[in-house]
Amino acid sequence: MSATYIWTVVIGMAVANFAIRFPPIAVLSRVALPDWLRRWLSFIPVSVMATLVIGAVARPDGVWLPPAHNPYLLASLATGVIYWRSRSFVGATIAGVLLFVALRAAVG
Amino acid sequence: MPTTESKQAPCPPRRARFARGLKLGLPILLGYMPVGAAFGIVARDLGFTPLQAVTCSATALAGAGQFIGLALMKSGATALTVLAATSVVNLRYVLFGAAMSPQVSRVPLGGQAILAFTLTDETFAVNIDDNRRGSADAFSMAGVGAVAWVGWVSGTALGALTAGLIGDPSAWGVQFAMPAMFSALLVAQAEDRRHVVIGAVAAALAILLMLTLPADWYVLATPVIAATLAAVVYR
Numbered sequence: 001m002s003a004t005y006i007w008t009v010v011i012g013m014a015v016a017n018f019a020i021r022f023p024p025i026a027v028l029s030r031v032a033l034p035d036w037l038r039r040w041l042s043f044i045p046v047s048v049m050a051t052l053v054i055g056a057v058a059r060p061d062g063v064w065l066p067p068a069h070n071p072y073l074l075a076s077l078a079t080g081v082i083y084w085r086s087r088s089f090v091g092a093t094i095a096g097v098l099l100f101v102a103l104r105a106a107v108g
Numbered sequence: 109m110p111t112t113e114s115k116q117a118p119c120p121p122r123r124a125r126f127a128r129g130l131k132l133g134l135p136i137l138l139g140y141m142p143v144g145a146a147f148g149i150v151a152r153d154l155g156f157t158p159l160q161a162v163t164c165s166a167t168a169l170a171g172a173g174q175f176i177g178l179a180l181m182k183s184g185a186t187a188l189t190v191l192a193a194t195s196v197v198n199l200r201y202v203l204f205g206a207a208m209s210p211q212v213s214r215v216p217l218g219g220q221a222i223l224a225f226t227l228t229d230e231t232f233a234v235n236i237d238d239n240r241r242g243s244a245d246a247f248s249m250a251g252v253g254a255v256a257w258v259g260w261v262s263g264t265a266l267g268a269l270t271a272g273l274i275g276d277p278s279a280w281g282v283q284f285a286m287p288a289m290f291s292a293l294l295v296a297q298a299e300d301r302r303h304v305v306i307g308a309v310a311a312a313l314a315i316l317l318m319l320t321l322p323a324d325w326y327v328l329a330t331p332v333i334a335a336t337l338a339a340v341v342y343r
Contacts, residue, residue, distance in 0.1 A: 001155035001181065008187040010160055013177060014167035016195045022224040024205030029213040029220065036339060041207040043338035045236045046303045047331035048200060049294040050310035052229060055327060056287035058315060075284060076291040083292035089135030089234075096288030101281040 071103035122247050129251020132238060136230045136252070137259030139289045142282035143171070144263025150178055151264075152271035165264035169257060171228060171286070173197045199328050204232045211239050215246045226253025233293035240299070302342050310334035 033041070057072040058064065067073055079096030086092060120128075144165060151161035168174060173194035180190045204227055212220055223246065231252050238244040238252075298304045310330055317326035 003157075003160075005181075005187060006156055006160050009177060009181060009190050010164045010167070012187060012191045013164065013170060013173070013194055016191050017168045017170050017173070017198060017201075018225060020195060020198050021201045021205055021227045022221055024202045025209050025212060025220050025224050025227075026217060028206050028209035029215070033210065038210065039342070040335050040339040041203075041210075043303075043306050043335035043342075044203050044207045044331055045233065046294070046297040046307045047310040047334035047338075048203065048229070049233060049290060049297050050307040050334070051314045051327060051330040053287065053290045053294050054311050054314040055318065055324075056290055059318060060283070060287075072284065072287055076287055079288045079291040080295045083295045089289070089292050089296075090138055092292040093135050093139050093285065093288045096291065097281045097284050100284035100288070104281070 069107050071100055071106075071108040074103050074107065075100035125245055125247035126251040126254075128243075129248035129253075130255045131251075132234055132248065133231065133252035133255035135289065135292075136228075136234065136256040139230065139285045140256060140259035141263035141266070142280070142285050144260045145267030145270075146278075146282050147174055147178075148264040148267025148269070149271045149274075150175070152268050154178055154182055156268070158265070158268040161268040162261060162265050166257075166261045169226065169228060169260055170194060170198060171260075197324055197327065200331065201227055203328075203331060204229075207236070208232065211235075211244065212246060212249075219246050219250070223249050223253060226250075226257055228256060230289055230293065231256050233297065237293070237296045302338070306334055306338045309337060 053076060057070065057076045060070075060072045065072070075096055078099050079092050082095050083089070083092035147165060148158075148161050151164070152158070156164070164174060170177075176197055177190050177194045180193055185193075205224065208223070208227070212223060215223065231249075234252050235244050235249050238248065294307060298307045313334055314326055314330045317329050321329060
């Protein structure tokens with residue numbers, strides 16, 4: 001793998017990422033958004049998070065796993081409950097990883 | 109030094125707000141370090157120098173996009189293909205930026221550029237959650253972004269410099285650090301009944317679209333459809 005190829009990807013990725021993230025913030029924060037659009041946007045965070053969780057736990061590494069033998073799914077449910085009870089991101093994240101290792105050994 | 113102003117303090121000083129953001133972002137640092145280390149190790153394995161791996165993490169801050177980039181590079185894709193694929197995966201940041209825009213309307217362009225640069229799934233979720241409680245501002249958001257960046261970059265440096273010494277990071281369950289964070293952040297977003305319902309609808313829809321759409325298009329399609337349903341039903 002040539003250094004030119006790697007640097008092209010590295011620099012291109014930096015430019016592409018910023019080009020995607022900056023314009024929506026810069027433009028939309030300067031115009032008055034209609035009510036329907038604000039309401040639509042208010043449901044984006046929960047929809048995105050649900051999508052990301054499902055993507056990460058249902059098909060980890062591109063392979064569908066049966067629910068009873070899926071340590072990702074089981075540990076994710078447990079992590080959600082731990083966060084709900086504790087309201088601690090640090091605690092829930094650490095507990096979730098430890099549970100994942102245990103569940104992977106048990107059912108994975 | 110205590111002053112009479114601090115009695116009611118409707119607006120804490122900038123430094124205190126930034127520090128509050130650093131504290132809020134601490135779990136992101138804990139989650140990013142191991143995953144950043146995994147990126148560093150995989151990148152070295154592929155032929156990156158430590159400088160190239162760290163530069164990539166420091167300037168892109170793209171998480172999943174970076175891993176997908178590595179996978180495509182390994183399969184011999186052209187630089188253009190790699191960039192197109194990571195851009196598609198990152199299209200959801202257009203939605204995030206749009207959702208954030210009302211909260212940062214008073215922030216000057218330079219400040220918005222910094223917040224845009226540190227916009228990730230995790231910083232977005234933490235800031236939106238904080239904003240709902242009424243305490244987020246540009247300085248706390250910058251603090252969250254700074255601590256996330258430090259976690260991702262230092263993790264990558266650690267992985268890139270120790271590649272081959274610490275063995276297989278998956279033995280420690282690092283691949284679950286991101287899913288664990290997403291799981292907690294999803295619960296944090298689901299405060300009222302409407303949001304619980306839409307979260308469940310989006311989850312079901314995500315499975316359906318993963319089965320029917322090519323590649324990772326479900327990542328963009330699911331939130332767009334779920335939020336549209338919500339906006340129509342919950343008027």
